[in-house]
Amino acid sequence: MRVVVIGAGAIGASCALALAEAGAEVVVADRAGVAAETSSRCEGNILVSDKAPGAEADLAIAAREAWRDLAARLDADRAPGQPATEFEAKGGVVVAFAGGTTALEAFAASQRAIGIRADAVSSEDLGRLEPHLSPEVASGIHYPEDAQVQPSLATQAMLARARRLGAEFRITEVTGPVHDGDRLAGVVTPEGAILGDAVVNCAGPWAGRVADLLGARLDIRPRRGAILVTTPMPQRVFHKVYDADYVGAVGSSDAALQTSTVVESTPAGTVLIGSSRERVGFSTAHTLAPLAEIAAKATRLFPFLADTMLLRSYVGFRPYTPDHLPAIGADGRVGGLFHAAGHEGAGIGLAPTTGQLVAHAVLGTPAPLDPAPFLPTRASLEEAA
Structure with missing residues (x-):
């Protein structure tokens, strides 16, 4: 399966890595570069301390454990000259x-x-x-259990690992959809179309704009x-x-x-x-x-x-997002479109498990936890909009 990932921040890199590890052919497109926006302008938090009981806390607990293993793998697997994640389980x-x-x-x-x-x-x-x-x-x-990574370095390390597994990275801007009937079959860029069996919108604060471009609606501000x-x-x-x-x-x-x-x-x-x-x-x-x-x-x-x-x-x-939960999963209106956005300040910490949830939604791999609270089609996100 060929998957187009829009966005090369922490969420996009994590989704690309999870999809590539599950055997998909992945193309990542970002208009500016790896970790060029939100993921290089934050503190790299991996927190459970700020999470009240509920779906996000469950996601954060799972992601905290996932980060421990992921950081160790990325640091051990890095190519010569590639920086470490600077993972610190400092509490x-x-x-x-x-x-x-x-x-x-x-x-x-x-x-x-x-x-x-x-x-x-x-x-x-x-x-x-x-x-x-x-x-x-x-x-x-x-x-x-609180921890931290250097966010830009960790994002680079995730995407570098995905690329070693065959993922392709392109610096280009998505300007529209490619359709196969009523299903999304890729994206248009100034350099030409990037075709895929699925498209994952990981455009962070711009995810709402990207959704609009692709004929969907997602309330990300x-x-x-x-x-x-x-x-x-x-x-x-x-x-x-x-x-x-x-x-x-x-x-x-x-x-x-x-x-x-x-x-x-x-x-x-x-x-x-x-x-x-x-x-x-x-x-x-x-x-x-x-x-x-x-x-x-x-x-x-x-x-x-x-x-x-x-x-x-x-x-x-x-x-x-108005209901304070990320949107992760299939779009409810556009076939072939998936979203992973809306994490606000928790995107670095929630990235590994978000990638696993996207791999589950796109490829049917095992889900790390119940995906239902995070679906873009959930009533609370529709009502909040």
Whole structure:
């Protein structure tokens, strides 16, 4: 079977890899390059700590285990000169200031009920886990299952592995559909048609536009986020650390600016500081306000950051769905079209299992978990639109 994958971000690369490993002939098309958009403008999170019980938590738990094996395979299998994924099973620490402890502990209790490790820590233990935290922090929960990859490198490694299995990669823009009767049989590009038995839309924040081009409808909207990056320094942040209000910001449907504190170190010695969420279309203007809010909140959590020099800042767009679940599976209107998009800020973490679900939908391979909650035809996504 020949499959066209649109998009070479983490989701597209993971789908290409899963399809190629299952024996499909794969062609990946991206207008800009590998990890050229959202997957190079994020923190590489592999989180279970921010997931409330439900379908996304189930997907995240499965994906966390899949990442452990996938990262080991990719790192061991890389060709000379190919970078590693920088997979770090460093765990996360979620903290609360005065007044937030009860809500944090209740959320952690609900996660323990579905098998997520969420260990309450005393003030003394919290100081040992993160000695540079502000003394204002009132409580914390340790999530040892949280992890991180370098997102651009991990995406490159997945697609490199798929290409060694025979996948083809083309830098080109999809401009329309190729039909065989009433079924999608490929895509049109400026260089000519790319034919296939199936097409998988992995275009991230642009997946709604691609769906329109191909005669379908998918409610994916861009949600802008900003990140600050410090100059390299000796390590002073040892886990992914974030304020408990991050969970509320992730699950919010508000289009207005929301910021919450997320801080973590990288192997290169830089510190990544986030995060913000706002729906402003694809605009990159007026980013000072979110960056200023992020900086102010981060220094409250880690006071030493007030005297730290910034290296750069950047913004990216996350693919947002109104019902807060990714759309993974067959399109309900266009035969031969499949979607894997709408993961918002969790795309890196959910990528391996998303690829497995796409291989299941396209090729009939075993599903890693029940695909029904994520189908593009689900009532909650149609109703939210």
